[in-house]
Amino acid sequence: MRIRTWAMPLALAGASGALLLGAWALGGGGLAAFAAEPARPLLLAVTMAMFLAGPLAARRIGDINAKGGKHLKRQDGMIFLSMGLSLALGVASPLSDAAGVGTLPGGAALRWCGLGLYALGGMLMIWAPMYLGRYFSTRVTIQENHRLVTDGPFALMRHPRYAGCLYWGLGLPLVFLSLPGLAAAVLYGLTFVWRIRDEERLLAAHFGPQWAAYAARTRRVVPFVF
Template identity: 40%
Template sequence: MRPTPGMAFFTLTGTLAYLALPILGWGGIAPFFAHPARTALIIVTMALAVAAIFSGGNISSGEREDRGNRWVLAAFGVLGLLAGYVPAWNDRIGFWAIDGDTMRWIGVALYAGGGVLRLVPVFILGRRFSGLVAIQPGHTLVTTGLYGVIRHPSYLGFVVSSLGWVLAFRSGVGVILTLLMIPPLLARIRAEEALLRSQFGAEYEAYRARTWKMVPGFY
């Protein structure tokens, strides 16, 4: 899908601004890039950001929106900013660090894999994917592929990539920050499913009955 210049600018500048947080947390550009795992983290982040530009996702309120769920975005914003800075700072001072370099690379792998899982559903849904809990014009259910097994693959990717990010800095505090993201994420899932149920009725109930929310066989 062809991106708009505005979306490309917003995505890339926002990503670069966010990456300034861990670089500051690690004490500057040279110290941050002194380890190849952190360099890999930046490369993966920029690659995902460039791919996201072509995904077709948006932040439109569409035809119907659950505005009461917008508090979740604020919660993610605060926790995201903390996760951007605190794990890197913890890594630099050696506070509550988990293991060593092996954990860094496990984190990078989880971050990359989770990022791909986060992004693939956006490509599948295209303009139907919004950063808000909303029904878009011409909205239809997707019930095949990833969506034939789990209903929220992008949210699963979000959790995996968030965990990978903090583990790349070996941060025990970062793991706690990731866990704190789960309650607002579950609130968003409940709001989204309620909206889809009201929009698609029996079709969505049947789909819901034969799939898992995020983890097959568990949840």
Template identity: 40%
Template sequence: MAVNFKMAAATVVAVAAYLALAVLGEGGWRSYTAHPALIALALVTIALGIAALFTKGNLSSGEREDRGNRWVLAVFGVVGLLLGYVPALTDRLGFLTFGGEGVRWLGVLLFALGGALRIAPVFTLGERFSGLVAIQPDHELVTDGLYGVVRNPSYLGLLVSTLGWALAFRSGVGILLAACMVPPLIARIHSEEALLGERFGTQYQAYRARTWRLFPGLY
């Protein structure tokens, strides 16, 4: 499978920077590695980054893009940077933290499961998966597998993984930051659904009627 070297370089930099923020927040490498769960968190982050190298996800605007939704990317970027650093900082300071090592390991588990759920649809969609809200050339509606249950499995994975990251640092502030991802995600989902509804018409309406938008059984 071919690797997009520009995207690969961006992924490597992003993973390294994210882990560096966490180490910095914890007060250095020695403090960070004092917790086995955080070592596992770093290893899972690296593994997910390696897996991402072999996806075909992109930032293509395709045939048609809702450019008015690009503000969501800026929010994701800001909240993402805060999540990289702040939970680790509050962990070191003992500010609004809770639980012990069991909470950390629960966080690692959720981060791994959420990360896998986040990246699996990128493999499924291939070049049709764009970081922008856009219809791609030869766009087809996928309605089986994970998409047969929830219409946005990758976004569900993002929320689960960010919650897991916060819990790995036992951070109440981190949980609040993870919750801040929900409003822009919902805005992005509505934008995508509008485009897909226009493209696929009654086929998409029927698909919406038999699946959940984000949380199975809830929403």
């Protein structure tokens, strides 16, 4: 694989690591204190792995801008809002943990639960787009000759990528026992409520009975629950 294929993922991995460690330092923490809780450096390692898996996913997915077909333009702004809130929780979580402000109860056990959620979210965020292939889009879109995918991760839930984003967003502040980060994660999660609502209306209108049958036997983001 060409070096330039890895340039962007490497840059994003470095930037995400710098963001987390920079926010930690801003809160008054040092590297030794960061490593004192093993869940924190492991979260950093999972974050690096997520971005470095990007080139593998990119080989399978289609045009993420989805120039063809129908898409809901009103959702385009929600993408930027989600990105902004993800940055906010990425800063607030390590900063508050380092400063000892707004700390959640639960200790190491909650940190490890958060790491598990974070890693599961990262896996779904990569697996779902790879499985969709050319049908994947960052927009709420019906592409030309679109097929309703109901197997793989989509057999477990209707929106596995959004589920991954939600698990990731919840897991991050839990690793840092951060109440401010958790508040940002809730706002981040709410952006997907509107996105899921619009996407399901679009899919129902396009696929009709096929979508209705699929929706009747699956849940949105938590298998067997919701």
